[in-house]
Amino acid sequence: MEEKGPSIELNGDEVSPRSSTSLPQWEKPEVSVPSPIKEQFITALWILLNTVATLGLIFCSKRVFNDEQLHSCQLLVVMWHFTATATVLYLATRSPFRAFNAIRLSPWDLAPVCAFFAAYVILGNLSLAYNSIGFYQLAKVMTTPCVVLLNFMLFRKTITRYMLIAIFAICIGVALTVRSSAETQLFGIVIAVMAFTATALYQIWIGKKIEDFNVSPQQLLLNQAPLSVLxxxxxxxxxxxxxxxxxxxxxxxxxxxxxGIMASLFNLSQFLIIGRTSALTFNVVGHLKTILILSFGWYSEGTVLSQKEICGIILALGGGWVYSHLSLSRK
Structure with a gap:
């Protein structure tokens, strides 16, 4: 009579080692290996660079557009930002960096993307030129509800009830902060609305084109930046x-x-953060940057906020944070 081999008890069931194809618990390879300290340190550096580049880009651009002559050179400034971005991205593809592989796409296929790209950057610069830094940054928060609305109108995409509540919180929060700006700069309000609408259209379009072309965001940006200049x-x-x-x-x-340097570093570090971590990390970093920009902006302008405006900021940022987490949990 054949002697039975030893059995292993797993979760109350006896399993013979000879009859089971699965490895014992102590022999199974680890599914997730923690990132080495060096990798975590590099990721933290990219996040720090992205934050510094964002702050630097906004405050440098604001100073540029405060000059009488350069205030009337919106397109030339945008072209410089595109040129600097294309140059830095091209250098990132060369040795010793090799951050990503450069590919060539058809200019005819890229023309609509470049048009949206140029529109959202130009309108964003105009919004920064005609609005305070604080209102400019808060108006950008309205991009999220605008994307939701356009997705519903164009593709009939719907969202959950709780996500809709978060969207309403964003809209109410921004509306509460518009009061002081609306009294003095109606044209700035109109430009801000056009800016976040163009940004929403660009984000929707760029997501579709990345999927259609089967490329990474930085590969697409490397192709569209020089074409946008032309x-x-x-x-x-x-x-x-x-x-x-x-x-x-x-x-x-x-x-x-x-x-221009800040614009290029912002674009490059943004792609690398998403590639090294996750969309959740990038969203958290984005909201932290918004708070920093608002704080520095109002401090530099000597703005004293009313209780209504403080409530508006909390609603807008809180709504954006909740919506980001709800949308990520749906995926």
């Missing part, structure tokens, strides 16, 4: 007044140069 060239004589560089203060020119 797309804007014919419009410069119509909308921009050529500045007298010698009359522009040296400090403002340095701010202009720094804004």
């Amino acid at each position: 797309l804007l060239v014919p419009f410069v004589p119509l909308f921009d007044a050529m500045p007298d560089i010698h009359a522009v203060p040296t400090s403002v020119l340095w701010s202009l140069f720094a804004s």
